[in-house]
Amino acid sequence: MQTKRFHRIVATLIVAVSVGLIGCGGGASAEQSDSTHSAAGSGAPSGAYESRLPDGTAIRLSFQDGGAVGIAMTEDGKTNAHDGKWILNGEVILVEGGEGMTMQLSWRGDALVTDFGGVTLTFKKV
Numbered sequence: 001m002q003t004k005r006f007h008r009i010v011a012t013l014i015v016a017v018s019v020g021l022i023g024c025g026g027g028a029s030a031e032q033s034d035s036t037h038s039a040a041g042s043g044a045p046s047g048a049y050e051s052r053l054p055d056g057t058a059i060r061l062s063f064q065d066g067g068a069v070g071i072a073m074t075e076d077g078k079t080n081a082h083d084g085k086w087i088l089n090g091e092v093i094l095v096e097g098g099e100g101m102t103m104q105l106s107w108r109g110d111a112l113v114t115d116f117g118g119v120t121l122t123f124k125k126v
Contacts, residue, residue, distance in 0.1 A: 044088045049112050049123035061095065061123060071097055
């Protein structure tokens with residue numbers, strides 16, 4: 001039963017990324033926030049971070065200056081990529097993939113973490 005639940009979560013995540021949406025965050029959108037981007041080392045991410053799911057699916061977030069982020073998911077050798085926006089809002093990094101939907105990431109050591117569908121995704125710098 002746990003395996004079926006995990007596969008449903010992965011399928012939901014794939015659909016969300018495929019249409020340019022990332023989990024419902026409930027925070028300010030990247031366009032609407034008054035937050036400014038902070039320099040790396042003070043909470044702002046820079047470079048690429050990747051999370052690997054037990055089934056081998058890889059999700060990569062590539063943070064760029066100016067608030068741009070590349071979102072890529074590779075499953076079974078096929079990659080779906082989308083452009084998004086990010087902001088640092090206090091201690092939370094908001095990633096917007098489109099349609100006003102956001103993913104809220106926070107630091108845990110050198111990794112970025114978020115909860116999606118009851119599963120914690122951990123993104124490590126690559």
